[in-house]
Amino acid sequence: MEKNNCDFSPLKEKLKKGLENISIEVNMGLKTLDNDNFCLLGKLATIKEQFEKAEGMAASFYLNCYLSPFTDKYLDISTSIQHLSNQRHGALIVIEREDHLDSFIRPGTVIGAKLTHSLLESIFYPGNPLHDGAVLVRNSQIFSAANVLPLSNIIVGEKKLGTRHRAAIGLSEKSDALVLVVSEETGRVSFAMNGELHPIITTSSLLV
Numbered sequence: 001m002e003k004n005n006c007d008f009s010p011l012k013e014k015l016k017k018g019l020e021n022i023s024i025e026v027n028m029g030l031k032t033l034d035n036d037n038f039c040l041l042g043k044l045a046t047i048k049e050q051f052e053k054a055e056g057m058a059a060s061f062y063l064n065c066y067l068s069p070f071t072d073k074y075l076d077i078s079t080s081i082q083h084l085s086n087q088r089h090g091a092l093i094v095i096e097r098e099d100h101l102d103s104f105i106r107p108g109t110v111i112g113a114k115l116t117h118s119l120l121e122s123i124f125y126p127g128n129p130l131h132d133g134a135v136l137v138r139n140s141q142i143f144s145a146a147n148v149l150p151l152s153n154i155i156v157g158e159k160k161l162g163t164r165h166r167a168a169i170g171l172s173e174k175s176d177a178l179v180l181v182v183s184e185e186t187g188r189v190s191f192a193m194n195g196e197l198h199p200i201i202t203t204s205s206l207l208v
Contacts, residue, residue, distance in 0.1 A: 015061055018054040022047060055199065063191055063200055066178050070097045073115040073140050080117035081180055081189050084124055090184030091124040092134040092164045094147070099175040101136065108133045108146030115142050124182075134167065134179070150174060152195070161197075168192035 025047045032038045067074035077093065084091045094101065109130060113119060115137060123145050124131045133146035152170035154161065161169070168179035172192040179192045190199050 012061060015054065015057045018050065018057055022050045022054060025050060053201070057201055063178075063180075063198075066097075066191075066193065067095060070095060070178075071115070071137060071140055073137070076115055076117040076120070077137070077180070080120040081182055083117065083121055084182045085187045085189050088184050088187040089121070089124050089126060089182065090131075090164060091120075091180070091182040092149070092167060093120070093137060093180040094134050094149070094171060095137045095178045095180070096139075096143075097176045097178060099177065101171070101175055101177055104150060104171060104174050104177075105134070105136070106148035108144050108148065110144050111135075111142045112144075113142050115140055134171075149179075154195075165190065165192075165197060169195060169197055172196075 025043065029040055029043045029047065032040060032043065064074055064078065067077060071077070077095070081091070081093070094105070111123075119142060120135065122128065123135055123142070130145040134149050135145045136143045136147050149167035150170040150173075151163070151166045152161075152173055154166065154169055160166075162183070162185075164181050164183070168181045168190070169192045171177050171179055173195040176194075181190050181192065181197075182188075183190075188199060190197050192198075
């Protein structure tokens with residue numbers, strides 16, 4: 001599939017604006033350090049919030065950049081993860097890129113169907129017998145479901161990650177796959193790539 005130039009202009013503009021606002025806040029904070037009557041803690045809390053929002057926007061932007069060369073269904077994927085997030089339906093979605101993944105996963109049930117956001121969401125509906133495993137997306141198809149991924153032993157801080165997140169990181173440690181995770185506890189969405197986990201924003205206005 002032909003690679004594009006990663007031009008997701010609306011999201012890119014939001015990201016640029018967010019970074020500009022952070023720069024303004026940082027410069028204002030530096031100026032107030034000379035004022036002994038001003039406490040910088042409130043300003044730092046604001047900057048931290050803006051950084052977290054910018055991180056989520058950046059991850060959303062690059063997620064679409066990473067997806068688009070390998071599947072033309074990235075908009076369906078973005079729509080489905082937003083719906084799954086809103087409903088707090090846990091999900092694990094593997095997008096195959098250059099590396100063929102058959103040797104890295106324990107295969108589940110072959111689907112072989114054209115990817116749509118409604119089909120993807122239905123697979124992860126609670127009670128569906130396929131919802132506990134990972135969906136494998138190959139090009140524009142849901143190739144299979146209920147796949148088992150290798151688990152990572154990574155620990156974040158003092159807290160161990162849940163099984164879905166460990167599986168997402170585990171596969172991304174062994175291949176160039178991009179793995180999306182929706183937490184059923186919080187509804188938060190992340191993607192794993194190259195052994196690292198990145199939170200993303202699922203607000204509809206930020207998804208291209």
